[in-house]
Amino acid sequence: MSSPTLLLPLAPAPAALSGSGTVTLGETILFGVVALVTIACGVGLLTARRAVAAAVNMIVIMIGLAILYIANEAPFLGVTQVVVYTGAIMTLVLFVIMLVGVGGEEPVGATSSRSQVPLIVLVGAALAGALGVTVWRTVLPRPGGLDSGSAADPAELAAALFSRHVVTMELTAMLLIVAAVGALALTHRQRIRPKRSQARIAQEKLRDYAIKGTHPGQRPMPGVYAATNSAAAPALDADGTAVEESIPRVLRARGLGYELAEVSPETAAAARANLISARAGARVAQSGMASMPGAAAPVVIQPMAAPAPVVIQPMAAPAPPEATGADPSQTEAKEEDK
Numbered sequence: 629m630s631s632p633t634l635l636l637p638l639a640p641a642p643a644a645l646s647g648s649g650t651v652t653l654g655e656t657i658l659f660g661v662v663a664l665v666t667i668a669c670g671v672g673l674l675t676a677r678r679a680v681a682a683a684v685n686m687i688v689i690m691i692g693l694a695i696l697y698i699a700n701e702a703p704f705l706g707v708t709q710v711v712v713y714t715g716a717i718m719t720l721v722l723f724v725i726m727l728v729g730v731g732g733e734e735p736v737g738a739t740s741s742r743s744q745v746p747l748i749v750l751v752g753a754a755l756a757g758a759l760g761v762t763v764w765r766t767v768l769p770r771p772g773g774l775d776s777g778s779a780a781d782p783a784e785l786a787a788a789l790f791s792r793h794v795v796t797m798e799l800t801a802m803l804l805i806v807a808a809v810g811a812l813a814l815t816h817r818q819r820i821r822p823k824r825s826q827a828r829i830a831q832e833k834l835r836d837y838a839i840k841g842t843h844p845g846q847r848p849m850p851g852v853y854a855a856t857n858s859a860a861a862p863a864l865d866a867d868g869t870a871v872e873e874s875i876p877r878v879l880r881a882r883g884l885g886y887e888l889a890e891v892s893p894e895t896a897a898a899a900r901a902n903l904i905s906a907r908a909g910a911r912v913a914q915s916g917m918a919s920m921p922g923a924a925a926p927v928v929i930q931p932m933a934a935p936a937p938v939v940i941q942p943m944a945a946p947a948p949p950e951a952t953g954a955d956p957s958q959t960e961a962k963e964e965d966k
Contacts, residue, residue, distance in 0.1 A: 658699055666692040679725045683718060690714045704782050717804070724811040848874040853891045860884055861891045868899040 669685040669692070676682040690713045697706035789797055824832075833844040848871050851863040862885065863874035875885040889896040 655699055659696065662692045662695050680722075683721050683725060686721070687714055687718050690718065704785065720804075720807070720811075724807075724814065727811065727815040850874050850876075851891070855891050856886070858886065858891075860886045862886065862888060864888075864895065868895060 666689050669688040673682050673685040673689070676685060690709055694706040694709035694714070697703070697709060830844075833842070836842040837844045848863050850859045851861045851870075851874065853861060859876055860879050861875075862870035862872060865871050870888040872880065872885070879885050887896075888899070
């Protein structure tokens with residue numbers, strides 16, 4: 629009968645291992661600081677009432693994990709943690725938060741009643757106790773250090789991820805796809821009011837024009853000059869006067885609109901000298917049709933070239949039958965046939 633094997637308690641694993649499996653004082657301090665910050669952010673993640681605060685705590689946790697990876701001589705995992713998780717996945721999370729909205733607090737307290745609080749506390753305490761006992765009874769292997777560092781080689785990591793852990797990688801990809809589809813589902817909103825048609829929009833513009841005096845058409849666009857094409861440059865009307873409404877309202881409220889003399893001194897000087905003729909009262913000629921009332925279209929006289937003279941050439945006299953050598957009787961018979 630074999631004697632029972634005694635499991636001796638092992639020394640706790642150091643935070644970071646060197647070639648001989650020992651840890652320095654600086655690495656211990658680094659592990660303690662990062663661990664405290666990570667635990668604090670984990671508690672903040674569980675108790676956060678707003679999605680933005682939870683996302684920020686998650687970002688700090690991921691950065692802390694990246695620091696621990698780098699301290700344990702695994703720079704590839706540390707950079708991957710920052711680039712992939714902190715840079716890509718958390719950016720996706722923040723993007724979803726921006727799409728869904730961050731106004732107000734989320735109804736965290738309304739999801740459970742007061743009668744369920746003791747049950748939740750009991751389940752949480754049981755889970756914490758089970759995790760503590762599992763960690764306490766787990767026999768950890770003796771640390772051996774990284775003598776060559778080949779275990780952290782990207783080629784070895786790729787072979788391990790896509791051979792022994794390929795199912796985990798596929799599940800992670802499926803989780804990201806589900807998260808993206810869930811983001812689209814959360815951003816969907818039912819239309820409260822019916823969609824306005826063009827006829828209704830036109831009626832509302834005319835009603836606002838009749839009640840408030842609002843211009844029913846589009847606002848004039850800013851001017852474009854040789855000196856600048858800024859939106860702060862005013863447009864010109866038919867008289868050469870600057871149209872202030874063409875400048876955006878925000879720029880006009882802040883006093884950032886340009887004067888006409890600033891962008892086109894020549895036009896401003898011509899307007900002051902009354903060199904720009906007013907065309908506001910001019911009448912545009914129209915066709916006079918039923919759908920286009922107004923003055924008749926101007927008659928345009930197109931000069932035409934003189935016709936070419938006709939030259940009449942005199943016809944030659946018929947030659948006598950003797951000259952042609954034809955028989956007169958045959959000629960008469962042909963004329964009778966005609």
